[in-house]
Amino acid sequence: MGTILCATRGGEASQAAQDAAIDIALRTGSRLVFLYVVDLSFLERAQAQHIVDVGGEVARMGQFLLTMAKERAKARGVEAKTICRKGKPREEIKRAVKEEGADVVVLGRPSGKGDFFPEEALYAFAQELEQETGAEVVIA
């Protein structure tokens, strides 16, 4: 039995990725893991007072989003594990893939508005992830 790792947030794009991951889990009977990465890089863009617990606040929000994803999977009969970790998304995704022994990684397609993962950068990262971890990357 393999492991599917779905890196997710909570928006429409992420929901498509979650659904794709659930589909694969149903089809292959693989274990499903949802990952949320607490990335605070947005704070660097603003002259803002960075109180210590911003990470904690975003982590709690991430946990909430993961619970939503878990419920989404459960509604379709798939039990999922959730992981919330702090750091840079690229590094944390790679680390989680290795730690969970994932053979399939599902990433959401960028919506085109944000600059978090522009499409070209996403494909480049997917290639890099496949080379480094040996996992198959699905962009949903």
Added chain:
Amino acid sequence: MQTSSKSVRSILKLAVIGLMLLLIASPADSAPPPQESTITLVVLGRVVDTHGNGVANASVSIYVGGVKAEVGSYSEGSSDSTRTQFDGSYIAHIEITPELAESLRTGKTKIAVEVSKPTYLTVRQGIIGRRIARDSNYCYVEVPEIVLPHVKKAAFFIAVGIFLLVLTLIGFKVVHETVASLLGASLMLGVSYILGTFDRDFRIISFERAISFIDFDVIFLVMSLMIFVALLSRTGLFQWLAFQAYKLGGGKPYVIAGALSLLTAFISAFLNNVTVMLLIGPVTIEMALMLGIHPVSFLIPEVLASNVGGAATLIGDPPNTIIGSYAHLSFNEFLLNLGPVVLLSYLALMAVVFLLYRGQYRRKMEEPSPELLEQLKREAAIKDKATLKKTLLVAVITVMLFFSGELFKAPPGVVALLGATALLLWVRPGVEEMLKEVDWTTLVFFMSLFIMVGGIYEVGLIHMVADFVRNLAGGSLTVTALFLIWVSALFSALVANIPFTAAMLPVVAYLTSTIPGASNNALYWALAMGACFGGNATTIGAAANIVTVGLADRAGYEIGFADFLKVGLPATVATLVVASLWMIIRY
């Protein structure tokens, strides 16, 4: 042995006290007594710029009978010139013979004062005998006020270039704002000292003068409020309040949006908007998702309300803090002059928001899942009741002190510092931990910014802008106020409101002192409203907008520049119209 040691200590104490008395009694801080057969010529006066503000650190030389005299000053001893004080005043003393004193008094010998300073025109002014008084030992010369106009030399163009560069770097978010302003301040000082050594035309500002531009009232106020916020943020109060707003909504999205926005506006009147959004934003996203509402339809009204609410008080938004400190405007004055217009603007803002998000707010909400609701309740619980009670009590006392600040003549920075220190003593968090909570980058940003504003003030850019605005408005208070509201709003929306406000303050001070009817500080209120409300138009207009966009992105909901503009711009226009009407009717 012990007695002997005590005696030695007593003798030492007496010696120290004696030495101190000697120092106090010494004539170091008074003019030296005249030598026999000489008379001390005391020359005193004031040097001002074209706006009547004292010119500090200008070199003053005295010419007696066409010859440059050796001048003694109270602080610098003897040299061929003395320097003006912070308020532009100077006193110089010259030893002369009684015959020369008489010759000066009768006008036979001419006396002249020459004032020079880099970035200013050198001015030489003769003094007529009528202004010379004499007694047995002293001869006093009162020099009429000397007006020193600015001249556009290399320093002017370099300082203006540096300031524009920094605004560009901040506006386009090329580098962190603190780095940008630090770069600006260090470039101005670097040019002044390195190139200025070879050619005085490159001297923008001296280090001493630059430091004098730093408003430490603002620095202490901001620092102290950071300590309050850091402690309050640990208690879970904001999340708890947001959850109460959700419960109050009773399942109606527009009521929840209104309650959340009102709550955010109110808290933002007393605390940093960015922090408020960082704490309330995540819970808001969760509530929206739980109800099946697009989170952005709750988040954007919240951040817009936060920026409007922050305009109500002296401590609500950095532009207000800077304005209050510069113009010595009290907490009460802010509340009385801006409180009502902020309330009206909030209503206008909500009308726009309800209109634009009516589709989302009319949607049937989903039944929240028990697990998600439970998680939200856990998150929104008060986490540290003991700290909350103590912090709230000290905060209430501090706010009361702000209200009664006029009674004690205490600057807001002092009041906030008292509160923060009391909090540290009572709650006893680790001092190192608390100091880590203080955002030093923000304080460095403020200090560098004040130095840069000092630089453009010294070279005369501020004077130019002030004259331009005054001429443009034709001396009309209403036109000037409206100009300030809309122009500062535009700058805040496109660049950043803090640098703009800091740079505009001396301009507004000049306009306040010269435009008929402006002594009621109406122009300061206009600047505050424009700077605070204008930030709502774009994602980059206010730091709170940037972090809100960041939070939404972390939840997977991107808010593009255009998305924000669609709501932010009409909301900004609505609030600015209210502000303009308020300005016309009230002042």
